[in-house]
Amino acid sequence: MKAVKRVKDPAVWLETIIKRFINKSPENSLQNEKNEKAWADPIVGFSSGDDSLYKFYKEDIGDFYWTPLEIFTKTFPRSRVTSDQLTVISWVLPHTDATKFDNRKQTVYPSERWARARIYGEEVNVKLRKHVVATLRESRYKIVAPVLSPFCKTKMSKRYGFASTWSERHAAYASGLGTFGLCDGLITPKGKAMRCGSVVAHIKIPPTKRPYNVHNAYCLFFSNGICKKCVQRCPARAITEKGHDKVKCEKHLQTTRDYVRSHFGFKGYGCGLCQTSVPCESKIPTEKDLK
Numbered sequence: 001m002k003a004v005k006r007v008k009d010p011a012v013w014l015e016t017i018i019k020r021f022i023n024k025s026p027e028n029s030l031q032n033e034k035n036e037k038a039w040a041d042p043i044v045g046f047s048s049g050d051d052s053l054y055k056f057y058k059e060d061i062g063d064f065y066w067t068p069l070e071i072f073t074k075t076f077p078r079s080r081v082t083s084d085q086l087t088v089i090s091w092v093l094p095h096t097d098a099t100k101f102d103n104r105k106q107t108v109y110p111s112e113r114w115a116r117a118r119i120y121g122e123e124v125n126v127k128l129r130k131h132v133v134a135t136l137r138e139s140r141y142k143i144v145a146p147v148l149s150p151f152c153k154t155k156m157s158k159r160y161g162f163a164s165t166w167s168e169r170h171a172a173y174a175s176g177l178g179t180f181g182l183c184d185g186l187i188t189p190k191g192k193a194m195r196c197g198s199v200v201a202h203i204k205i206p207p208t209k210r211p212y213n214v215h216n217a218y219c220l221f222f223s224n225g226i227c228k229k230c231v232q233r234c235p236a237r238a239i240t241e242k243g244h245d246k247v248k249c250e251k252h253l254q255t256t257r258d259y260v261r262s263h264f265g266f267k268g269y270g271c272g273l274c275q276t277s278v279p280c281e282s283k284i285p286t287e288k289d290l291k
């Protein structure tokens with residue numbers, strides 16, 4: 001069997017693979033008439049497979065939740081790796097200025113660009129996961145995209161209701177890319193109007209430093225008791241000071257299906273009102289952003 005390709009700086013290599021795909025590939029498309037980009041320039045972070053946060057997630061969310069080692073060994077049952085030999089590679093795909101501009105004006109339903117990003121943009125994210133997996137496998141690295149695994153399931157968490165066996169936002173939090181907001185979205189240096197993705201690979205990459213100690217450090221409500229703009233933006237009253245009601249949110253999302261089909265002519269859904277026209281939309285917010 002061929003040996004793995006030695007790479008001088010794996011972090012730079014991975015970041016280049018991800019950024020090049022999003023910034024240069026024609027696959028990054030909203031599939032509208034003008035073939036506009038679905039996503040702006042990504043940010044990338046890394047965390048170790050033996051980061052204690054992954055064990056904490058399992059305890060907090062439920063026993064069904066995977067550590068990086070669990071999904072890796074499910075995928076490669078004969079491998080003898082240890083968790084410290086694994087790296088979680090995580091990325092944030094920010095919405096484009098045009099998509100955010102459109103969705104800021106919405107009060108109940110998503111704009112066309114937002115709805116396209118939800119469907120066709122997530123297809124781009126799936127292709128990106130597959131591209132990263134294929135590129136590393138070509139160089140003989142073992143790698144898996146947890147959410148694309150046939151083992152990936154939605155389960156019921158005692159604390160959080162419906163939850164997946166792997167969360168892209170939790171991987172991004174562990175990888176230094178952002179913290180959670182009142183509405184459950186992840187506030188990143190490029191804001192909360194984004195989607196994220198991740199893969200788990202048998203490769204050693206130094207973890208990205210987490211510039212925060214608590215899981216909701218960047219949210220103005222949790223840090224300063226102010227803001228709550230996402231509460232006002234939500235047409236379903238799914239966000240309160242107690243957090244995000246997933247059931248109410250999901251009910252509203254279902255009502256957007258008819259709207260997307262009748263107004264934009266494709267099968268889709270979306271909302272994202274709590275992610276746009278809020279101080280954390282495109283950056284880590286400060287009090288000044290409320291003025």
Ligand code: SF4
Binds near residue numbers: 218222229278280285
């Ligand atoms: S809009 Fe305000 S309260 Fe809501 S997540 Fe963003 S910073 Fe927090």
Ligand code: SF4
Binds near residue numbers: 238271
């Ligand atoms: S996605 Fe829409 S319905 Fe769900 S919490 Fe955000 S604003 Fe409310």
